[in-house]
Amino acid sequence: MRIATAQAYENSIANLQKRQQDLSDSQTRLTTGKRVLRASDDPTAAARAERSLASAERAAVSQRSVEASRTAMELTEGALGDAVSAVQSARESIVAAGNASYTDAERRGLADQLQLYRNQLLAIANREDGAGTYLFSGQGSNGAPFVDTAGGVQFRGLDGESSVAAGEVLPITVNGANAWMRAPTGNGVFETQVVTDNGTAWIDVGRVSDPSAIQDRRYDITFNVAGSVTTYSIQRRQLDGTVDGAPVTGPYQAGTAIEIDGMSFTVSGAPANGDEFRTVPSTQSLTVFDALDRAIAELREPFAHSSDVAQTVAHGLRDVDAVLGRLQSVRSAVGDTLNRAESVADRLSATELHAKTERSNAEDLDMVQGISDFQSKQTGYDAVLKTYAQVQRLSLFQYLG
Incomplete structure (x- = not known):
């Protein structure tokens, strides 16, 4: 098959451009990593x-x-x-x-x-x-x-x-x-409160003596003073104030704990007749x-x-x-x-x-592999460039001159 000079030029240029593109891509990979x-x-x-x-x-x-x-x-x-x-x-x-x-x-x-x-x-x-x-x-x-x-x-x-x-x-x-x-409120289980205090009595914060006996009730503690004798009366009530059963009574001794339904609290001092204290269930308020x-x-x-x-x-x-x-x-x-x-x-x-x-x-990119590829492509590009230079000299005009 006859290969024209123009065709040889075109093939050489195409290979040169491809090698140049490959070398450029390899260089871009190296610079970007x-x-x-x-x-x-x-x-x-x-x-x-x-x-x-x-x-x-x-x-x-x-x-x-x-x-x-x-x-x-x-x-x-x-x-x-x-x-x-x-x-x-x-x-x-x-x-x-x-x-x-x-x-x-x-x-x-x-x-x-x-x-x-x-x-x-x-x-x-x-x-x-x-x-x-x-x-x-x-x-x-x-x-x-x-x-x-x-x-x-x-x-x-x-x-x-x-x-x-x-x-x-x-x-x-x-x-x-x-x-x-x-x-x-209170001690975390119940709260002691002062309702009426005309005497010199005060109530402590109370404590739980029997957790299993604690009830969700209100307790009104009222004192009665007759002469030198002081007694207390504890009335159980529902939380809405409704009376719940008969009252519990007992003699009052200052500083002595009063216990009822798993609760224990102490009233100290001298209460006046009609003085009232109260306990209510504790709330998160x-x-x-x-x-x-x-x-x-x-x-x-x-x-x-x-x-x-x-x-x-x-x-x-x-x-x-x-x-x-x-x-x-x-x-x-x-x-x-x-x-x-x-x-x-x-x-x-x-x-x-x-x-x-x-x-x-x-x-x-694997930098070692990338450098090796770049050098290989650079060598190939140099070879193609030299080949193209040789092909350029294969012209009749080179000899006629």
Whole structure:
């Protein structure tokens, strides 16, 4: 077959262009470090790389969610730590109020201290995260979640928690009502109350003597004084006030425990005729602010008898200990959330690293192999270039000249 000079030129140019393209692709792979530049280079590897990229991006998004939760919980844990410190300081002031040598003015001074702690606690309850979100707003609020009203502090947020999804649900807010407004009243099982106290008697917080005998009832303890003899009468009632059975009576001895239906409580001092105390089942309704407001109001009462002060201190310590326990419980839960967030973050980091490794294995270039291929293609290109130079000289004009 006869091969024309033009055809030889065209074949040489085509081979030269192909070699040049191969050399350029090899050089691009070396500079980018990628073996698969287009899906057409290796469809299977390109699909693997795409799936790995999507997995890594999902893990990165989840990591940001975990970080948001962790930051919020760290701020919340710090706020609860400040609250616990303030309540403990308030407790010390209530203990000091029990000093029998204190005057009304000194007790008012302690009440002023409690007011400062109460204001500090309200500020902590309304603390923000720096981005306009309240730490204790629950599922959200239009403004500060805790509002100081004439009837006491009210929670204006929404019950529950706002959360992020990061493989598992992690909160970014805490239910403020649960933390600040729902401590157990009384000793956690029942609450002792003063109904009428015209004498010098006071009742302690009580204790459970037999858990199996506890009943969901109200108990009215009324004292009768006839001459030098004092007796008590305990009337069982349903929670709506309906009388439940005959009353239980007995002689009163100051400081001696009175027991009924698994409950034990002690009345001290000298009750007046008709004085009445009461026990009711405990409820999750005690707030941090009500506990302090009650103690503040009672410590500011002038001409308080020692029995009144003893009653204030007993109930004040009971309530403060209850709200303190509640805050510490919520703080522990926040600490557990931080530990869980750390675990989730570690798992997501491992997932992201695995996805990036898979993507690298699918599309990254083996540099040793890449350099070898580049050198081979460069050698081939040089050979084609020299061949083309030789073909150019195979012309009749070269000889006629």
